Amino acid sequence: MxxxxxxxxxxxxxxxxxxxxxxxxxxxxxxxxxxxxxxxTEVRDRNGDLLxxxxxxxxxxxxxxxxxxxxxxxxxxxxxxxxxxxxxxxxxxxxxxxxxxxxxxxxxxxxxxxxxxxxxxxxxxxxxxxxxxxxxxxxxxxxxxxxxxxxxxxxxxxxxxxxxxxxxxxxxxxxxxxxxxxxxxxxxxxxxxxxxxxxxxxxxxxxxxxxxxxxxxxxxxxxxxxxxxxxxxxxxxxxxxDPLPSARRPFPALAPHLTDAKRSETPESQRLHLTLDATIQASLESLATDTLRHQQDELSIAILAAEVKTGRIIASVGSKGYAPGRGQGFVDMTRALRSPGSTLKPLVYAMAFDQGLAHPETLIDDRPVSFGRYSPQNFDGRFRGELKIADALRQSLNIPVVLLTDEIGPQRLVGALRRAGTTPVIPGGKPGLAVSLGGVGITLRDLVQLYAGLANGGQAVALHSSAEPTHGPQIVSRAAAWQVGHILSGMTPPPGAPSGRLAYKTGTSYGHRDAWAIGFDGAHVIGVWIGRPDGTPVPGAFGGDTAAPVLFDAFQRLKPELEILPPPPPETLLVNAALLPQPLKRFSGRNAVFQPDSDAPKLAFPPNGARLTLTDTGVVVKLRDGAPPFTVLANGAPVLTGNRAREVALPGVGKGFVTLSVIDAKGRSDRVNIRVD
Incomplete structure (x- = not known):
């Protein structure tokens, strides 16, 4: 049959x-x-190439x-x-x-x-x-x-x-x-x-x-x-x-974190089109892998590149490799909440310029200060004295930016972050002065969005990978945004990096948990983060040493030449320090009338709260500023009069808690509380 x-x-x-x-x-x-x-499902880039x-x-x-x-x-x-x-x-x-x-x-x-x-x-x-x-x-x-x-x-x-x-x-x-x-x-x-x-x-x-x-x-x-x-x-x-192939090629798997997120948003879509550039994405993924090739397995890296004017994301690298393991490569570190370190400082300075508190040429005093129990310190523990605001930003000093934050108000600073389109997470819900030093949770994507707004004349730009460009409100004025960009473009490039007018800022969070570098030229903005996804410290990791070289390398891979920053808006005040209006010559703050003169005498040593061991020569004090001769008192009793020396050993100071005071020839004074053992 x-x-x-x-x-x-x-x-x-x-x-x-x-x-x-x-x-x-x-x-x-x-x-x-x-x-x-x-x-x-296919995901394609801006040119129609497979991602x-x-x-x-x-x-x-x-x-x-x-x-x-x-x-x-x-x-x-x-x-x-x-x-x-x-x-x-x-x-x-x-x-x-x-x-x-x-x-x-x-x-x-x-x-x-x-x-x-x-x-x-x-x-x-x-x-x-x-x-x-x-x-x-x-x-x-x-x-x-x-x-x-x-x-x-x-x-x-x-x-x-x-x-x-x-x-x-x-x-x-x-x-x-x-x-x-x-x-x-x-x-x-x-x-x-x-x-x-x-x-x-x-x-x-x-x-x-x-x-x-x-x-x-x-x-x-x-x-x-x-x-x-x-x-x-x-x-x-x-x-x-014509020879035939002898092996299979892997299918494209670029930008895995971002493509997964986009696919989950529209699971029924057969084809997705993103703003990324497959060639640049592949190059920056290679950069991420190369950067951490000989580093600890627990380290990860994230890189995000976008257009300044449109907010279109060009490349998004969420980790060094899309795989589980000690580096937690499956975690998209462009969206992880981290401490931004010093990367919010440019926003503080721009707001200070807008509020008439300072100008890039304004002098500010980098000196010991206290706000109740909070006494900010510079990263290296040193004080620079009086210097220009522009130099304070370039050197990323902590005390000047906290002084400005105190004047602006932490709530206003957080408000500016939200106007930029970011979603900061405040520990405890109430912002304090430490926000400007990294006391806030924020993502790399949010930071890149903030810097895109600064580069865009102070107007917020919404980062996106598939939507139409949208612009938000003004974060800061055009003039303030330009001034900050101009200051940051004067930063010295990392050793071996190409010179160019790249406006950039680095940051290192408390305990060396996060190393940051974010920068922009006239057309693009790139952010780099390096650290451990679990938030444990990375000893020796600094934004300037670790992340900044990657930032410059990323710009080189993005394009052969940096694009020039825009010229200053016509309303920008471009004068040297001598021609500044009197209130802008020196930063004094709203309580200046109650504060001592900047050249008043200061007990530079011992610092307030110090604990000293009594020696045969007595307690040594060091004086700074003020007009001699000086009178020094211990617990209200004079122990030295008519003194003109800036460093002297005090006789007659016994053990226990001691209040040291100094009075100069103009009657100005300073004091510290110490303990002598």
């Missing part, structure tokens, strides 16, 4: 009217398989494809090799079917299948068998039904999507990308012939596992094509000498 089945099929297809009517009714009642094929491809639910790489996305040469070769009467038959080729049936009858087994491309599509849609007659009959029925309901181009597109190419590769686009690293729009004759040959025996002919078999199968296709006149003798000879 099995040997008579092909003859029954042919008789039905070629028989009289009654037989044809029966076949028509049989085909009309066919329940077709689902023809809506599930395809891999990321996701497998479908069963782990297959299967990309959507249309005929205009495939080289016509491949289509011609495929039809000539597989089904040269494809354009004329209605799903089954009677001539090929008769030949296959007669061969099977004469040999007692299937010699050639006689399957059309439509029949192969029917089998692929149902994942059916190829050799058994029951399966073959089902393919015939589905193929005839498909031809009634779909056009030839639609059927061919289904084949191009579903044809197996070995392993978990399905479809011409996935095959072309994995074997040749390119889309199938432009294929060489050698490439096209291999892709024609593979689906007949995808596992046995995989070039990455069975290279000799792949070569033999490709040569059979080439021989048939030259015999059929599809390719020329010259093309045949060239294809034979």
């Amino acid at each position: 099995k040997r008579l089945a092909p003859f029954a099929m042919i008789a039905a297809l070629l028989g009289g009217a009654a037989a044809r009517d029966a076949v028509d009714d049989w085909v009309a009642r066919t329940e077709l398989p689902v023809t809506a094929v599930q395809h891999s 990321r491809v996701y497998t479908v639910a069963d782990g297959l790489w299967r990309l959507p494809v249309s005929l205009d996305q495939v080289d016509p040469k491949f289509i011609d070769m495929l039809i000539a090799y597989e089904d040269h009467r494809f354009a004329r038959h209605k799903g089954v080729d009677p001539v090929a079917a008769a030949r296959a049936a007669l061969q099977a009858l004469g040999n007692g087994r299937v010699i050639s299948g006689g399957s059309t491309l439509t029949m192969q599509v029917a089998r692929l849609l149902e994942d059916g068998t190829t050799g058994r007659w029951a399966g073959k009959l089902r393919q015939v029925r589905v193929a005839l039904a498909l031809e009634r309901r779909l056009s030839k181009p639609e059927i061919l597109s289904l084949y191009l999507s579903l044809a197996p190419y070995g392993g978990n590769i399905e479809g011409i686009r996935a095959a072309s990308l994995t074997y040749f690293g390119k889309e199938p729009k432009r294929l060489t004759t050698a490439e096209a012939s291999l892709l024609v040959a593979l689906p007949q025996a995808p596992e046995a002919r995989r070039p990455d596992r069975h290279h000799p078999r792949a070569v033999q199968a490709q040569q059979r296709v080439l021989n048939r094509m030259v015999e059929a006149g599809v390719i020329s003798d010259e093309a045949w000879a060239a294809a034979l000498s």
Whole structure:
């Protein structure tokens, strides 16, 4: 009976009217398989290049494809090799079917299948068998039904999507990308012939596992094509000498953290378009890997690059590698809350300029100060005395910025951060003066957005990777933003970095947990973070030494030359210190009338709260500023009068708690409380 089945099929297809009517009714009642094929989600960059491809639910790489996305040469070769009467038959080729049936009858087994491309599509849609007659009959029925309901181009597109190419590769686009690293729009004759040959025996002919078999199968296709006149003798000879790949290429998996986030936002989308640039993204991912190659495994890194004017994100690197492990590469550190260290200082200075508290040429006193129990210290514990505001920012001194923050108000500083579009997290909910030194939780993405606003003339810019550009409110004035950018552009580049007018700021959080560097030129802004995702300290990590070189390297990879910063707005006050209005010559603060003169006498040593050991020479004190002669008192009693020396040992000071006071010739004074053991 099995040997008579092909003859029954042919008789039905070629028989009289009654037989044809029966076949028509049989085909009309066919329940077709689902023809809506599930395809891999594609994420593309601003130029249409692939950033990321996701497998479908069963782990297959299967990309959507249309005929205009495939080289016509491949289509011609495929039809000539597989089904040269494809354009004329209605799903089954009677001539090929008769030949296959007669061969099977004469040999007692299937010699050639006689399957059309439509029949192969029917089998692929149902994942059916190829050799058994029951399966073959089902393919015939589905193929005839498909031809009634779909056009030839639609059927061919289904084949191009579903044809197996070995392993978990399905479809011409996935095959072309994995074997040749390119889309199938432009294929060489050698490439096209291999892709024609593979689906007949995808596992046995995989070039990455069975290279000799792949070569033999490709040569059979080439021989048939030259015999059929599809390719020329010259093309045949060239294809034979063209080497075939011996390994699979990985599919693009760039910006994994960002693409995962975007895909989760619109899981039903087949194709996502982002503002990223695949070339720059790959380069900065390589930079991240190279930076930490010989560092502790626990370290991670994040880099974010964006356009100043539009907020479009060009590259987003969330970690050194997208994998679990001690470096927690699966954590997107562009969105992790961290302490920003000194990176908020430029905003404080810009706000001070706007409020008329200071000018870049204003002098400010870097000296010991206390605000209740809070006594800020510079990073190195030293004091610089009187210096220009611009120099205080470039040197990233803590005391001047806290003095300014006290005048501005921490709440106003947090308000400015929110106007910039950031979402700062305040420990305890109430901001204090330490906010300007990093006492706030903020993300790298938020910091880059803040600096984009400063670079954009003080107007907030919303960072985005897929939406339309949107601009927010004014954070600070154009003049204040320009002044801060001008100051930061005078920062000395890291050793070995190219010189250029890059406005940048570094930061190191408390305990060396976070190293930052953020900078901008006339068109782009880039932020870099280095640290441990779990927040443990990284001894020796400083923003200037660790993150700043990466920032400059990132700009070099972004473009060959930095773009100049814009000129100052016409309302900018550009004068030297001598021509400043009197209130701007020196920063004094709102309580200046109650404060001592800046040149009043000061007990430079011992510092307030010090604990000293009594020696034979007595307690040594060091005086700074003031007009001699000086009188020094211990617990209100004079122990030294008429003194003009700036360093002197005090006689008669006993053990216990002692209040030391100094009075100069103008009656101005200073005092400290110490303990003598």
